[in-house]
Amino acid sequence: MRLGLSTRLSLLVASVLVLTLLVFAWFWSGLRQTESEVAARAAALLAERARTDLAVRATQTADYLGQALVNPLFYVDLRSIQDLLGPVQSQADVADVVVYDAAGRVMHDGSVDVAAFGEQIEQVLLPADGTSVLSWDQDLLRVTAPINFNNRPIGAVRVGFHLNPIELESAAARVEVDRQLAALHRRQGRSFAALGLAILILGAGSAWIIGRGWLKPIQELAVMSRQLGAGLYAKMPISSKRQDELGELVRSFAQMSEALAAHEAAMRREAQEDSLTGLANRRRFREQLERAVPHLNRKKAPAALLFFDLDGFKQVNDAHGHERGDQLLRETARLLKQAANELGLGDDGIVARLGGDEFLALFTGIEAAQRAERCAERVLNELGELKSIHLLGRSASASAGLALFPEHGANAKALLKAADLAMYAAKRRGGGVLCRFEPATDEVEDQRLIEDLGTQLNSSARSTQLYLRYQPIVALESGRIIAVEALLRWNHPSMGELPPVAFLQPALRAGLGQSLADFALDLALTELAEWLRGDQQRFVSLNVDPASWADTSLADRLQGRVQDAGIEPQQLCLELTERLYWDKPDHGQRQIARLRSAGIDLWLDDVDGGSERASTMRHFRLRGIKLDHRLIGGMLRTAEDLKQVRALIRIAGEAQLEVVAEAVESEAQVRLLREAGCRYGQGFGLIMPIDAEELARRSESDYAASP
Amino acid sequence: MLKSGSQQSAGRTTSLTLAAGPLRYLTLLLMLLGSALVLAADQRVLVMGRLSDDPGGTIGRLQPLLDYVVADLAEFGVERGQVIMARDANQLASYLRQEKVDWVGDTAAVALQLIDRAGAEPIAMVNKRGSKRYRTVLFARTDSDIDTIADLAGKTIAFQNTSSTSAYYLPAGMLLEAGLRPAILVSPLEKPAPGVVGYAFSRLEANSAAWVHKRVVDAAAVSDQDWNDAERIPTSFRDDLRVFAESPEVPRGIELIRSGLPAELREQILETLLNAHQDDEGRRALAAYFRTDQFTEPTSDDLEALYALRPWLRRVREEVE
Missing domain, CATH: 3.20.20.450 (EAL domain)
Incomplete structure (x- = not known):
């Protein structure tokens, strides 16, 4: 699937936003959990601390009683015992106080009438090493301190402390902490929501700005680029007032577009135009001819092809220099173009220089043959009357061949060859004339050519006409x-320089x-x-x-x-x-x-x-x-x-x-x-x-x- | 925080008090002793002596009356009154002889010893609840098999302390009169030898009652006054107790002055004491003084009843101690 930049950007922004929000949520839930754990731990610590405090107080109380009760217990001074136990018993969290003797008989329970006196307690604990012993029950802390006389326990005092006050206090603290945590979480939630919203707005805003300000020009550039690729250079309105890199890109693009257009035009000219005369070149002509043939076939329209070749052009060049030769070529081209245009070339018509001293003119449509003939006549006449070019007393002349479509050639190649051969026929007549292609006369001409060639090949001396x-x-x-x-060439004495196409096929047919x-x-x-x-x-x-x-x-x-x-x-x-x-x-x-x-x-x-x-x-x-x-x-x-x-x-x-x-x-x-x-x-x-x-x-x- | 702080400081105060308790009394004692030594000679201070194992509790009962009396002695150069505590009668007698103490109030047995050993003079009798006499009662649990003194043979009995008239001298004398042989116990929980009456000191009437009630001992002796005092013997205990013997009546309390106290001082002290119940300040001082109603001059009957104790005392000291 192809994703555009803007789609990808949107996806990226959305992903980043979602990721950010996820991180937020994760972070927040982690925070909440941590806070709850801390609160629970704090409550546990509080309870633990309260228990520790209680244990210390209980131990101190029991130890004090253990020491203070030595004489009263020894003397069974119940009133003194009661006086000592009274303040302890009156403490809110004290459940009970019991003083018992070494045999585990209750000596005092702190009450005025010592109701439990003499009762046997269930677990007789007489801490031997003189220190008090703590025992934690479900809801009671019991501390037992020995009452030592002469380093020997004569009894013990046991104080019970209620634990539920601690638990109640701890639970109350926990409830309060939870309440405050909930309030904190609400505040955090609002903050996180606000922050998330801000990020959303920011992300969406920046995506919009990027999409609007950056992607749109890029998309426009892409469209233009496709137009460029399709060769549509025509005045694309590429401009930008932006001062940033994108503006730079758009301007560079515009420059490139112009340069490409200019380059293309130059190349097109180079490829299809003869630089000396401004006429179409060989390639352009060939294309045009190949394109024209099916058109003409479809329309059943006639066409006529004129083939010009300047007579003795090699001598002109040799005698007067290339400059004069080029001048002659330009003049010929001008005359041909002028005549053809005045006579009318037709829809698919074209005037071209084939290379060297060869010119072509294709006439199409009604009376193509007549127009071609009149054109040839005009050109041959005007060439002879050329005053502007001095050719050592000789006037310029050309040989012209005419081939008709479709009679002389039903395709481009055949038509061109027919015109070529017709032109050679004109040469053979001494030049300066127009010859129409005639197959019958062609074979006779071929036969003469073969004879000439045979003479050249069979002579003992090396041929001066055939050369490489x-x-x-x-x-x-x-x-x-x-x-x-x-490449073999034949400088024929009457027909001038002949390319292989002019004599190779007849030579092959003749076994030469x-x-x-x-x-x-x-x-x-x-x-x-x-x-x-x-x-x-x-x-x-x-x-x-x-x-x-x-x-x-x-x-x-x-x-x-x-x-x-x-x-x-x-x-x-x-x-x-x-x-x-x-x-x-x-x-x-x-x-x-x-x-x-x-x-x-x-x-x-x-x-x-x-x-x-x-x-x-x-x-x-x-x-x-x-x-x-x-x-x-x-x-x-x-x-x-x-x-x-x-x-x-x-x-x-x-x-x-x-x-x-x-x-x-x-x-x-x-x-x-x-x-x-x-x-x-x-x-x-x-x-x-x-x-x-x-x-x-x-x-x-x-x-x-x-x- | 504030609360726990105050609790802490309260706790500290308590523990300080507890730790310094005995030391403070000792200091007080030495102080009083020293000043008495100096001041008794020129009689600018009137010194009251008292037997007590609870000086802190006792002094509050004495000082109002002493101050009340001293107020009337200004013309004789007496500027203030002081109290000296003693542990036993012998010590108190010694102070009287040395003129460290000018005035002592106590029960009959102690008064007799001070008269006999230090030449102290009884000048007034204590009246409480409309009577200047009281007696000892012996009690046991209602479910006990003790019906007479004689039944105490092989049993145990609780006395209060060796200075007590009603809870030691009188009951011990009663045992001797009944032909029994009292023998002191190491602990009230101990069992006496067969035929002997084991006794132990309970320090307080309340302990005596509790001991009997809890069957620590078989019987106990207290004054009839304490027997009827619910603060000393809780009703819940007394319901399970019954009196099985009583002593003859003896004077309740006697005020004595040292021999050699200037006559004008003696007269003024006596006059003030006898009239104390006439005014509010005096009544307040009397009330503080062990809830005394008033003082009366000793009659011959009073003195006779007092001196009648002398043989009991001698016998107890000789045969029991």
């Missing part, structure tokens, strides 16, 4: 480069996968041999293609290359996807076993949760896993992704696997990953893909900077 870029994998803690992932892989492996080992030898901890990682994976001699070949390059086997790693493995698990098992025995390390690529568990990870006998870019991208936005990232890192840790986060794009991601225990990362946010020379330079400076 290295995506550094860095230690998040130190920022140092520990490894690289080799193995050749491509060998080419990449050879090139990487050649370029990186020196770098790898510089530190045995460094490694290069290559994505394994289906053709290579199917090759049973893969391990042997790799081992040969490793030996040729003069590096350690574990400095070459393969990145394997789960799908590739599960395609033929038995083959996969054997392949892994061969690679492991050759000393080649394996990484599981694109790990995004779900099926990956510690057991699975162990099953693959991996060196580590690479967290998928979607997971890393979503980590900042959704709790589920963040939770997933943390879980994967923990599971990997338990399986003693290394973890590399892919597509790390921001400082915030780095911080979260480090907190979660992830040690390595790669992505634009860390270091962009670089060439081998740059890698060597950076590694040197890393070493120089290292302690």
